[in-house]
Amino acid sequence: MPPTLADRVVTLAGTLDSAELNNLRLLLGMAAGTLVPSEETGQEPRASLRTTLACLSAIRNGKVVPDRGGLLYRGRPDWFSGERLNELIQESHDRRPVARLYERQFVAGGGTIADELARSNLLLDLVRAASNGMASPTGIASYLYYDAPGMGIVPHVDTEVFALNALFLLVHEGRSVQSSLVVYPPTGPPLNLRLSPGEVVVLDANAVVHGRSSVGPEERVHVLTIGFRPEGADGITPFAL
Amino acid sequence: MADEGIDRGAQQEELEAALPRLIDRIAQLRSELDESERTVLDEILVSAAVHTEKVQADDIGVNDKQFMKPMSVHMTAPMREQVLALPSRFGITR
DSSP, rough: OOOOOHHHHHHHHSHHHHHHHHHHHHHHHHEEEEEEEHHHTTOOOOOOHHHHHHHHHHHTTTOOOOOTTTEEEEEOOOOOHHHHHHHHHHHHHHHHOOOOOOOOOOEEEEEEHHHHHHTTTHHHHHHHHHHTTTOEHHHHHHHEEESSSTTEEEEEEGGGGGSSEEEEEEESSOOOOOOEEEESSSSSSSSEEEOOOTOEEEEOOTTTEEEOOOTTTTTTTEEEEEEEOOOOOOOOOOOOO | OHHHHOOHHHHHHHHHHHHHHHHHHHHHHHHTTTTHHHHHHHHHHHHHHHHHHHHOOOSSOOOTTTGGBBGGGGGGGGHHHHHHTTHHHHHHHH
């Protein structure tokens, strides 16, 4: 069987240096930002979207568990107590005034409690277990806020800082609760993940396209996201921007 | 908290320098495709340009970028211009 376009792009990726590879992921991720919304009709996705999702997934080339479609973990770890959740919720409120608008989300760097969690062995163990043991902490934690009608984030892939991404849903409240995290695996239908406060997701976020659908009137979402970097990346030094 | 010992400005410059090289490699790949494959690749390239038009222009300090998740945060003004020019570079009619 002759190579597909996705095969050819992945072969090309294998010959690129780390900056070129980063830019290839950037281009594919930007393409997904157009292709995914245009395909949300319930029909079979076009070849361009299938190729884009397949390339983003395959370029990682099996460095993390490949058969979960990018969603590596969903649950509530035993060690994530209600007390710790409430501390993070409070810190998210405290950090909201300094949050900066980027696209359709507000972003603030983590505070003391989030940063401590970002360096904790408990979280590292969870991410390593979910990603076949290949993860190291970047130490970067960010609070994300979707708290005005229409806020959300279009489908995208993440930077290398958040290549593996532990995402904590802290707050989801309001008169209407309609938005969700949406993951677009390389094959199969999108996964709509409406998490409960305290639930944690680990994503292969540099390789799987994901986004958040728009919040409605009076709906408010606070998320904590913590970055990890895959280890043993075939000699490629990931960018840390 | 931040990654220690990382010169993000230098990394950004490296990404900017790498984009023309990548586009040259894509041009080479494109020249080797049959018509149907080229149509698919062209749709991907145009889609990247279309979304780039919509994302916020880069005005974020390089040390703040580490807190932003989407890869679009890497898109500096010179990179943005190159991506927007992809359809014309390859003679693709939108």
